[in-house]
Amino acid sequence: MPSALQNAPGSNLGIDRASNTIRLARDFDAPPADIFEAWTKPEHVTCWWDAAGDPLAVCEIDLRPGGSFRFVTRGHPDLPFAGVYREIAPPDRLIFEALGSTGRVLIREADGRTHMIVEIECSSSEQLDQFLKMGVSAGTGRTLDSLVAYMRSRASRAA
Template sequence: MFKTETFELDRANNALVFQRRIPASPERLFDAWTRPEQVRQWWDPSGRELAECEIDLRVGGLLRFVNAGPESFPFEGRFQQIDRPHGFAFDALGAAGSVRFVPDGEVTEMTVVIRCASPEHLQQFVQMGVADGTSRTLDNLASYVGSAQG
């Protein structure tokens, strides 16, 4: 079991690891991550709705998110694995990402891993503020599933 929110910079594996305990089912969280009408509500770290959100939920399918603000850039990737409701894996920005959901009573333990290709790649992500941005995005997700119906 882990705290409600944890973050680890795992230099041995060139990874950023985020964990959250969220009072929602794995099914609810999987849907919040994979349905465009839901993702557009919480993905942007600033809390703004996404300008664009495309999800082709199949192995090899595209995911593309574009923030609405002036600092926006497309986040694009492809699904590598889908295991509803337990999680999924994808490639984006040269990194391998995974999201896993494990039920624990009334909450779900969610683990998000961003594995970079090299120590230099990891350092680029650190300098770009990926840890802070992802933490804010996951906070948005927790608020969204806590307030949204369904």
């Protein structure tokens, strides 16, 4: 059976209509544990989460299964991104629910680098279409680009 995943050539973005999932991938020159920490420690998340590149106004993380998180950007203080953690498996996997969807951060070492896949599994094809129209994939892509830049800046400061 052919894959339902649609990728633009050279893109780090895929849309899997069979599972109503948006997938984004990034590679890092940092260990998986550092990437996982960047997703789970407020002092790091605050620095890269906002797609506009500004530090978060609020970053609250209760890192445990059933614990919640809330991120508030300076540009949209009335639209917090909030959810609940479902699975925490350092440094490989972080699963959470937010905006009626399931988010997965999958991290693995490959060829001396770290490969990360972020999945947003929507509850329906209608929600997937709504997320795509709202620009969730583009905004998430910019946010992940900010994470890549943040990790590079941390590495250069440490060198």
